[in-house]
Amino acid sequence: MADKLKQIAWSAIDNSAIGLQSLSEKIWLNPELCFEEHEAHDVLTRFLRDKGFEVDEQYTLKTAFRARAGADDGVNVAVICEYDALPNIGHACGHNLIAEAGCAAGIGIKAALDTSEIPIGRLTILGTPAEEDGGGKSLMIKNGCFDDVDIAMMVHPMPVEMPHALFVAIHQWVITYSGKASHAAAFPWEGVNALDAAIAAYNGISVLRQQMRPSWRVHGIISNGGTKPNIIPEKSELQYLLRAPTESELETLIEKARAIFLAAGQTTGCSVDIKDEDHCMNLVSNKTLLDLYTRNSLDLGVQFTPDHVPGIGNIHDIPLGSTDMGDVSYEVPSIHPVYSIGTHAFNHTREFTAAANTDFAHERTLVASKAIAGCAIDVLTDPEALKAVKDSFKLQMQQV
Ligand SMILES: [Zn+2]
Ligand SMILES: [Zn+2]
Missing domain, CATH: 3.30.70.360 (Alpha-Beta Plaits)
Structure with a gap:
């Protein structure tokens, strides 16, 4: 059943590709700083409402939102959008693509839920502002936005492709x-x-x-x-x-x-x-979800960055930054894989800003979104998988 639902989800993402790219481009063209992402908030909530989601605008924060689909209760899978930019250099962290990825994965998961072949399950897209500065997700945790969430997933564009990267x-x-x-x-x-x-x-x-x-x-x-x-x-x-x-x-x-x-x-x-x-706390990537993400990515033809990168060394030992997703990862089982958008430039450079609005970046964003949607379907269709995710979470929290 999962394979068939994944095909449905991935087709739904492909069918929305043009709209998703233009959504991302609108955010890229109008970079807004932390807690000032009003345009991005409006563009995203309008887009998701048009796609049939039940949308809560200004969800506990002025520029946050929540969009829901599926049943009223049951397993709740959350996918995360970010959309804040950096001063002077625009979308140099590619958060326009993270917004696109969250919406794309959401469209895919919703299509699977709409088949009613999943007995009970639901999806929440959380629009989380102020990642670069201000800790939007940490505030949303305090506001109870993750209380009914079972797992949380997002992807982040980078110059490398890795299910788990070191976020300190x-x-x-x-x-x-x-x-x-x-x-x-x-x-x-x-x-x-x-x-x-x-x-x-x-x-x-x-x-x-x-x-x-x-x-x-x-x-x-x-x-x-x-x-x-x-x-x-x-x-x-x-x-x-x-x-x-x-x-x-x-x-x-x-x-x-x-x-x-x-x-x-x-x-x-x-x-x-x-x-x-x-x-912000360090990112604790859920081991079971990472395995699921890896398997789905390989099915989609993704090639991961080798452990050893010439001129850098073991890429897994290099801190690639910090994220308020770290705080989320202490609340619920979470992953925050990074995916390549075809540039060697690192985030927070003008070169990365340029790379965050190419056709190639959009293509890679949709592939990463499909992997997230695949993980969600794995968890929604298999109670054993969900149990394994929760068991890993318990164990990893004992070890931090
Ligand atoms: Zn950044
Ligand atoms: Zn970032």
Whole structure:
């Protein structure tokens, strides 16, 4: 039964290919930043309503949405859309394609549900804003949007093709040093230099970097280094991101970094304020869902990136970033495979922006969507598969 339903789902996706491409292009042409994705929200909800979904606009957040199909209860499979862009460089993470993929997979799964050969099952498409900044999914978890979800799946365009990639936990800080202003030529000894504290902290972190594990990352900017060269800076501000593959490793890194930021304040006589901003957990890809995704992808003719990439090494050891899907993966069994759109450029570059609206990118997006739809059908038609997914989830959560 599953094979027949997959053919129905995949045909439904192919039949909507033109509409899906134009949907994605509309979002690509009008890049909107976190929590400002009003156009994208409207375009997506209109599209899904036209396709027969029951749509909740502004679902707990102004630019979030939910679209549903299938029965009123039973196994609930969620597919995720993202659609926020980056400042100045547009859709350099290809979230227009993630929106397209979520809708495409949804159309396929709905077509399978509409055959009524699946006894009881349902589909939820969740439109999740603010992935790049703001943690939209984390807020939606707090708002209860995942409470009735059994599994959650999404795909992300990248320069590589892998069911599971390393997406690490992230913690964000804004660090402020406060000193004392003074005339930099006449009475410099009266001043307490907050910029010096920022520089000492920056250099301290650079020294720490040599002793960090290869998969840890710390990177930051000085967002305020003073106002004029003839005034001893009374305020400075740094923004830092700290990342590690697990929450406990991240905790260790946070403590090491905190000691450096505090010491830089003491060294220079400045007071220091370390403010916690966003935090996302690492991505725990559900092992059973990954197997299903891999099998469906191979059936669709997908070729995965080899483990060893020349010039990079083992691609599975390289953190490809962080995502608020990490938080979701601690709530429900989840996957977040990455798929290639035919560019060697990495995400967050202008080259990737260009690659995120080519015919080839749309073709690959539909293939990845079909793999997601295939996984959903596997789980919806086979209670044993769903049980295996839930068992893996339990086991993996004990190991994190
Ligand atoms: Zn990104
Ligand atoms: Zn992204």
